[in-house]
Amino acid sequence: MKSPSNLDEMLADAQTGKYRNLVLVEGEYQEFLAKVLNTFIKINPKPSVAYYFHPWKEGSKRRLAWFESFLRPVDVDYSSSEKYLGSTFDMVIIDAIDDFRPSYISRAIETVRGGGLILIYTDKLHENKLYKSTLTRNGKVADLFEERIRRKLKEHRGIVYYHDGELLLRPFSSAEVSKPKRTKIGRYPELARLCYTDDQVKVLDEVDFLLEDGKKLLVITASRGRGKSSVMGLSLPLLIELSRFPLTVVVTSPTYWSGAEIMKFSELSLNALGKRYRRVTSKDGKILSLEVGDSRIRWLPPELARDYHGDLIIVDEAASLGKEFIDYVLRRWDKVALVTTVHGYEGSGKIFLRFLDKYEGDHDIQRLKLDSPVRYSKGDPIEKFLYDTFLLDVEADGENHVGQVVEISPDQLFHDEAKLRKVYGILVTAHYRNSPDDLMMLGDFTFQKIFVAETDVGVTQIVEEGDLTEEAVKSILQGEENLGHLIPHRLIKYWRAMEFSKFKGWRVMRIAVVPNLQGQGIGTQMLRNVENRAKEENLDWIGSSFQANYDVVKFWTKNGYIPVYLASKKNESLGGYSVIVIKPISDTARKIVDSLSLLLKDKLLRTSHQVYFNMDPRVIVSLLRSTPSVGLGVDMPDLYVRKIRAYLNGELPYNSVAESVHRLSEKYFTESKFDVDEQSLACLVSRSFQGKSWYHAGISLGIPSKIVETKLKEALSFILDKYKLN
Structure with a gap:
């Protein structure tokens, strides 16, 4: 032709x-x-x-x-x-x-x-x-x-x-493409006719795996445009029909619209199956619930979905919700389906999929991958253009590290295609949620520095912040955004720390190491390089802002960075609370950083039960232990000590001594004079400061509720003995 x-x-x-x-x-x-x-x-x-x-x-x-x-x-x-x-x-x-x-x-x-x-x-x-x-x-x-x-x-x-x-x-x-086509009918012809590809029919044929006995995890992955959400929607009424009992199915996603296809195609499926159903919508037309007899398919936002009492949970764009959320869901629910984009403008799910491997043996896992596009032909030239131009399919790998960290300019990077793909691939692989906007930032920021651990196995991207004008400070205090100065903005707006505005610093925007070389100290080496460079340039501080994930918090606090801020509201699109950590360089910055960190300690001790109830208790422990101690800050009445001893001896129930446990816990975290087993402290924080039930504390920590109380008692006994409180 x-x-x-x-x-x-x-x-x-x-x-x-x-x-x-x-x-x-x-x-x-x-x-x-x-x-x-x-x-x-x-x-x-x-x-x-x-x-x-x-x-x-x-x-x-x-x-x-x-x-x-x-x-x-x-x-x-x-x-x-x-x-x-x-x-x-x-x-x-x-x-x-x-x-x-x-x-x-x-x-x-x-x-x-x-x-x-x-x-x-x-x-x-x-x-x-x-x-x-x-x-x-x-x-x-x-x-x-x-x-x-x-x-x-x-x-x-x-x-x-x-x-x-x-x-x-x-x-x-x-002549260079193959059109979308379906050649198979499968086990359910009435629904297969709504499919565009054989990949989708395969999902329909195998989705009843979720109804088998035991803990089941179905993982459906695809690049964007493969119809993974639509076929998941077609499958849900089928599961209701195949189940021996009424099913309550919960659908969740980062936003309603990112999961809307599941609800839309669930309704199409109900019609194809000839089912009578009740449709519940919002005022703006969102399908919130589809009720079929005693069964229900319901969309809920992530924070409500994770603890909802249902039989099956479907998480669309799962990688975007992050490891902590999925970790909780897989502990809380027996039947789970995760639908996620592996390559696409919403980010790479490759590292997310590796994380799921640890659930082999706990859940039976079935993985289905969709390869064929549904909207256009396979080999579509514009898909190739998008993937190449926005680097949607880059990967990260590396086998050795020569021990050298070098600076590279954005100009050098963007004129070396092979190196750009390697460097950006590391950034994408290490972070769940990326978009083409990140590539534009990497190329167009003029107030950034990029450091690469040779041979292209680690990347640190920093931006210069601080030294704000009086007008900029005034606008921040009045609630206006100050784009490009994230750390000073948050500390001025929420802590009213105006004196921080004149300091000059570097914010580590991203730091990442190829997955197969993580844990070998490359990230720490890159940080030391950045810190030495910052000292040479007479900066006041180095810091970072990130979602409060346990492993990430541990990395920063282990490297001597002090937490100074924790957002009071969860960023739903990013799946977590933003935390800011700082390593002060100048003496004046150190004084302010210490004072702000003490304010954060006080906030955590006083508000975890309401503001941070859903946060991973291990994160709270890490933050509290990384803030300065204040000496002898909390008195411990003798009556409280006797009550705790009675609880430890089995003479009183926990609820009768809750105030005493809280006071002792506050004393320990305020003074921080000795180490206690971290898991035991997390049990203490979860039950005492967050006010979780034994059951929810166990879900949060991934251990049985009986173990939570055992570990809590161990912590109390150890702390009492260390303080010589009898």
Whole structure:
């Protein structure tokens, strides 16, 4: 078959092959866009179209009106574009005049079906863009990410690039793809007919694994666009039909819209099976519950879902919710299905999948992988463009470390494709939630430094913060954001530590080591290198902000970093509470850091029962033990000591001595004069400070509730003896 040679043939061939084309217009755009639109409409007279833009920006609605003279698009505000993840269009038009945020662009492109067209137009990729402005400091910002976009537009096929009057066509051929198809009917023909691929039919045929006796874990993985969420939705009514008993199925996801496909396809499945059901929706049309007789499929946010009393929990985009959440769910629930993206704009789940290996033997695990796309043909050129341009499929590996840490500039990195893939692969593999925005930051920040542990086995990315103006401090105190100075911003806003504003420091934005070399001290070595460089530059502090995961907190506190801040509200999209740790360099910074850390200690001791009830108690222990001691800070009445002794002897129940246990625990963590077994302290914190039941304390710690009380008693006895309290 002859390959396309012009725009008309490209668009027509894409219809035949069910693949996508991308047109990017940079510069004067109206005349060329009119030609593209008229050509597409000739091939597809009534296309479904989505138009992505910022409707509140001046001039944006006027530009939309011009397109409406050709088409009748659905207008989509960038900020609410997540709602359209399950939608499919023949064409998307992306207004990149006001913004060119990579995550928005990627999300919009993913909603185009095979044979469709992605049309992006802008005046200049690198100027006057909203997201780009957040990467700018003192008027300086780089264009390395945008340069990379332009290079990739010229390298890939299925691309039309029109730049200031110059046209580049890189045609693709339908002979190079295989269309989505289903050849199998499987065990459930009425539902298989709703599937696009044999991969999806396989899930239907094997999902009844979850109904077998014992603890079961089903893991469904795929790159984006493989229909993993939709087939999970088709499966749920089938499980209800196959079950001998009524089922309560809980569906959860980082946001409702990231799990909406499961609820949507559950309803389609119910209709296909001829089931009568009751549909419960929110005012804005979200399907919250589907009730079939005594059975129910219900969506709940993660914090409510994890402790809900049900038979089966489905976690969509599981890797995005993080290890701590999934760890808890797998201890709490017997029947679990995890659905997660391995490669995609929401991040890599590769390291997450390795974490699941530890549950072999506890749960029976069945893993299903979907390879075939459902919206477009396999081999689609735009998928290749996205993966290559945004490095969605990079991996990290390394076999040796030469013991040297070197600095590399973003310019060097972005002009060495092999090294960029290695370095970014390490960052992606070490963090559950990444997006193309992170790649733009790596390229365009001018106030950053990048250190690499040779031979490309570890990466540290730091940003410069502090030395704020009085105007900046005032805006922070009034509640305004101060982008680019995260640590000073949080300490000024929430601790009112205005004196911290004048300090200069480095925030370790990311530090990562290839998985097979972790635990060998490479991360610590990179930190020491950064610390030495910071001292040479006469900085006041080095710090980091991250989600309060136990292993991460232990890494930082082990390396001498002092916790000074813990968010009072959980970041639901990231799955945890943000914590800030600092290693002071100057004497003045040390005094302030110590005082802030004592404030954090006090906050944890007084508010864990309400603010941090759902936090991993081991994290609280690590934070408390890493804050300064205050000497003899808490009196211990003799009556309280006698009551605790009576509890230890079995003469009084725990509830009768709870206040005495709390006082002794407060004394220990305030004074911190000796070490106690960490697990025993976690039991103490979970029951006393957080106020968990024995059962929930055991779930939080992964041990039986009887062991929780045993370990708590061991801690109490040890502390009393050390203090010589009889």
